[in-house]
Structure formats: C-alpha cells, structure tokens
Amino acid sequence: MPLDTDNANDNFTDVNGHQIAWRSTGTGRPLLMLNRFRASMDDWDPALIDALARHHQVITFDSAGVAQSGGDVPETLEGAADIAMALAKAIELDKPNVLGWSMGGMTAQILAAKYCDEIGGVILAGTTPSFAIEGTIPVPNEWLGTATKEQNTPEDMQFLFYADTDTSRAAGMASLERIGGGDAIAGAASKTAMQTIAAQGAATRTFFFGEDGASKKLGTISVPVLVANGDQDRAFAVENSVALVRTIPNAQLAIYPDAGHAFLFQHAEQFAKDVTEFLTAR
Template structure:
C-alpha cells in the first residue's frame, strides 16, 4: 500500500509494539524493507543506493527500536529486532514485502526468513554472516571489531571497515561518505547513534555470532527465495561465510562483487540494485 511520507530527510513515526519507530518511504512498487547495519541510523544509507532501488520498489528505511530517532530499547536478541521489523510491515499492511538486510541487518533478515517466510517475498542478505558455529565460517577479525566499536570513527576508519585497500575502492568509499554526509565525508562518517545503542546491539549480535540464540538452526528450513551477496574483500565477513550461507539455505543464489569490501552495495550501487531488481522480479 502507498505510505504517506514527505520523501525528505525528515522521518515519519509509527507505533510498533509500543515503540515509536522512525521511518521513510521512497519510490513505488513492491515494498522493500531495508534492515541496517550495526550502529547505523536511517541516515547512514547511501542515497545513491536508495534512489537506485526506488526506481522499481517502494523502499522503506527505518530505525529499529532504541536506535537513533526511534523510541524504546534495543531488543536483547536479533529475533526481537526481527519482530519489530515485521511489526512495522504489518502496521503498514504490506503484502509480502521483500527484505534486504545489510551486515547485522542481514542476520536479522535470516531470522525473518526462517520465522516469517510465508509473510515475505524475496530476501537479500548483503555482506553478512551466519552464526560462527556453522561449518566453514570465519570469525570476524578482532581489529575490525575494535575499529567498529570505537566511540567515533574517522573517514579513514570507515575506509578500513567498509572498503578494499585499492585506489578504486577507496575512491568509491570517499564518494559514498560524501553522499551520506551531503557533501562532507567527515559528516558521513560521524556516528549517529549512542554508545548505549552500540553496546546493546553488540550484546545481541554476540549471541547470534556464537549460536546462543539458536538462529543458525533455522537456516535449513528457509523456503523464501534468498540472494546472498558480498564483496570479495570484505574484512568483516569473509566470502567463506557467504558460501556457508548458500550451502545452508535451500536454493539460495550467490553474487560476489570484485574489488569491494563490506560496503560493496554502496560502491556498486547501480549494479547491485539492478541485480536485486532482477532477482526480485523473477519471484
């Protein structure tokens, strides 16, 4: 259904399970619910990606409970975050929305696919990982985690976290940060969530990483069509982890982008959006 939105940088608010959830809607077509990365806010999506996806979809971005502009507390588990996301979709009476999850959002999307498979269309898992208890996975390096959890990140930190150490990838990273920061790469790199949010999300994510929440047990039962995508030089979640997801999820498809890191979807916004659109159009 069409959503009333100002199509600007200002967010709209809707009550979901007692939480005021900040959201935006761009474009028209089959709804595409966007699940964000660790410590990111609604303002950390690259506008180039949102605009490209919105050519064919109604793209819905939002801050989950306890994140940035949204009210409430960060859920103790990623399943709780998945329930909020689907609660938002149900509030809007969306008809089998597609789901795109990036990084931590991809972990949440795995849970949605397993728990709410009949209520969603296609699922895109971007630069993410299954629980590390799954055979063939590679744990996230401590250097990456230490940088990702700093109180403030510089543009140089963001290059390390999200882009490959090549001239082309680093240039794409600076361009993306400038788009996010409305012309200022430093503003694009600035944290938009509190350290309290970071700590709460970190605790929930660790439960997922080490299999304590049991999320990995549902991968084999996923019936929704799934596309797994990643950059070939992702420092956070190695390509091996994408392969582990494809092996575990029935009939999942795989797309790997060359010379790209954790933010391959920003670096390759047009190509990735075309691939996503093609995948979802065939469902």
C-alpha cells in the same frame, strides 16, 4: 494507513508501544531495509536508495532504541526481526521483500525463517551465519575494535567498509560524501549512542556464537534468497557467504569485485539492478 511515497519525509508509527521512525521512497513492491550495526537510516547511501527506488517502494527505518526511534534495543536479533515485521504490518506492507545488510542480514535470516509466509524474497548483503556453521571465519578483532569506537573517522570507514585499492577507496570517499551531504566527516560520524552500540553488540555476539539458535533454522527458509558480498570484505569473508548459500535451500550467490563490506554502496547501480532482477524473476 496510507503511505507517503512522493518524498522521503520522516514518519513515526507505534510498534509494540514504541514510536518507530521510518521513510518511504519510490513506488513498486515494498522492499524493507534492515540496517547494519550502529547505523541509523541516515547511514544508507542515497545512491543505493535512489537506484532501488526506481523499481521498489524502499522502506528504511530506525529500529527500537536506534537514533530517532523510541524504546530499547531488543536483547536478541530475533527481537529486532519481530520489530521489523511488526512495523511492516503496522504500515500495511503486503508481503514485503527484505534486504538486510551486515547485522541487518543476520536479522533478516531470522525473519526469513520465522515469517516465511508473510514476506517475499530476501537479500542477505555483506553478512554471515553463526560462526557455529562449518566453513565460516570469525570477524577479525581489529575490525571489531574499529567498528566499536565511540566515533569513526573517514579513514576508519575506509578500513571497515572498502577494499585497500585506489578504486575502492575513492568509491568509499564518494559514498561518505553522499551520506554526509558533501562532508565525508559528517558521513562517517556516528548517529547512534554508545548504549545503543553496546546493546546491539551483545545481541550480535549471541548470534555469532549460535547461542540464540538461529543457525539451526537456516535450513527451514523457504523464500527465495540472494546472498551478496564484496570479494574483499574484512568483516565477513566470502567463505561466510558461501556457508550461507550451502545452508539455505536454493539460495543464490553474487560476489562483487574490488569491494569490501560496503560493496552495495560502491556498486550501487549494479547491485540495485541485480536485486531487482532477482526479485522480479520470483
């Protein structure tokens, strides 16, 4: 089907019997965006999407059971990877590059191992391998408790996604205002139902503890991989990014200063530049 790349209007496409909501922004080689835990496609910072869209056709979407999309949340992150790949095929993306953030980065690891012949390069942003991998640090309980609240405030989002410095906190508030159309409270508000959050949480826990076997396949990934993170990520410490680079063949590492889990929003221009240079070189 032809893609509408002139604006970011919502599209709906049947994927494995579910109506999946997606948007296309910009032109160039496709870049499929896999989102974080409990986020809808409205939770991407427009500054990042605009920066990436200068050189890529950026595809954002709500996976099955999330926000505008139909169906149920897959029981495993492999199921989420299957939905992402099926969407790419349904809308005729030719070997898309993939950018996965946080939970989306976990899903992207599985996608990279399972569909290596059908994708291009992969960016793993602010994410982690299974905690069964040597050198990883489990996500702190305080972070998990805040991340799973029914509603998050702007202050919660500052804790979850930004470093505890004036510069990072100011960047976090600016990002929330962009996401919320000028209203930081709206930017922080959950766009997904609690049943969605619970189902994603169950799938993610299975990944964390290596019960889905995803960690055993990291060494088989043959596509180019860039692992990126903020130097003060409270969710997934820099050590976890290093563990990914040590486990995935030929992976590269980029760490952003004075930044937390949402380093890609805080450093949107630099991160988009680095993504483009990494993917263009390959």
